[in-house]
Amino acid sequence: HIDLSDTRLVGLTYQDNLFEYIDNYRSEGGTVIISGIDNHVSSSNHRKALKISLDNKQVQLSPRQTRLQTLAQENKYTFDILPDQDTQELRRFKFFELRPIERKSNMLSGRFESTDNNWEIADIIFNEGASFTAEVFYSTLMTIKINNEIPKFMMEKEGFVEKLFDRVMAFTGYKDIDFKMYTKFSNKFLLMGDDEAMIRAFFTRRLITFFEEESIFHVESNGKNLLIFSKIKLARTDETQNLLAFGERLIQELTIVYNENKGLI
Incomplete structure (x- = not known):
């Protein structure tokens, strides 16, 4: 179970690694559930487009x-x-x-x-x-x-x-x-x-x-x-x-x- 609800940004590199992990895990008979992505919007229609959270939580600045x-x-x-x-x-x-x-x-x-x-x-x-x-x-x-x-x-x-x-x-x-x-x-x-x-x-x-x-x-x-x-x-x-x-x-x-x-x- 992968929970992205506290993630403000889901970038291309992370998605590449995530999809690769899911493919490998499923090829071995495992099941992957992704949650917490509903509050994110995509920067384009591409499946790996940048996902940005619309949650109103304040961003923590460095x-x-x-x-x-x-x-x-x-x-x-x-x-x-x-x-x-x-x-x-x-x-x-x-x-x-x-x-x-x-x-x-x-x-x-x-x-x-x-x-x-x-x-x-x-x-x-x-x-x-x-x-x-x-x-x-x-x-x-x-x-x-x-x-x-x-x-x-x-x-x-x-x-x-x-x-x-x-x-x-x-x-x-x-x-x-x-x-x-x-x-x-x-x-x-x-x-x-x-x-x-x-x-x-x-x-x-x-x-x-x-x-x-x-x-x-x-x-x-x-x-x-x-x-x-x-x-x-x-x-x-x-x-x-x-x-x-x-x-x-x-x-x-x-x-x-x-x-x-x-x-x-």
Whole structure:
């Protein structure tokens, strides 16, 4: 007898394991009874769709979630802890074309008043490698909606998860774009994209100098949105605040660069 009445969320991975257990148990002549699922609703019509409980019991937040909720309340952000399997926007970035995303959760969202750009910071789970040998990664990332279309590019700190970056280079045929006049930048970051000439025009001295002084590890533009993260791990609350501060500084710089280069991009 499996009772799911106290379970708020029944995810895909759990259902896969549950169905496998039921099949094995029944093949040996056993009987399995599942109860407590009546108060759950499915996110779609698929038999293994995410099941979410409609029970009115208060969700118990973890200490980290409590700190994020406090951060949201103090700054009038929106905070949502419920897992979301709709990751279509993230799959539009090159980094995730070869890396299936299971879901995102703990979504913190708001708007930069200085530039009128919407942003979101979320925890994600994604896979790297073949299906049976895939490694699971947990990370906190930031996305920012760009008000003006800019060149598509992907940049990453040298030595940071090079295996992940090399796979993108192999898949797309991209090569690292070096700036001979800015060796500090070129030694610090790998940079690639669809249109090298446009990227070189967009990466002005001002923007290059900005990145040279920052400690961020991954920035990607798909033309309409930015993807930013600093480490392949879940961020602490202070790291989330640092990511947020960097995102606002970056979008301010990109807005200036865009206005200075309207005729070039």
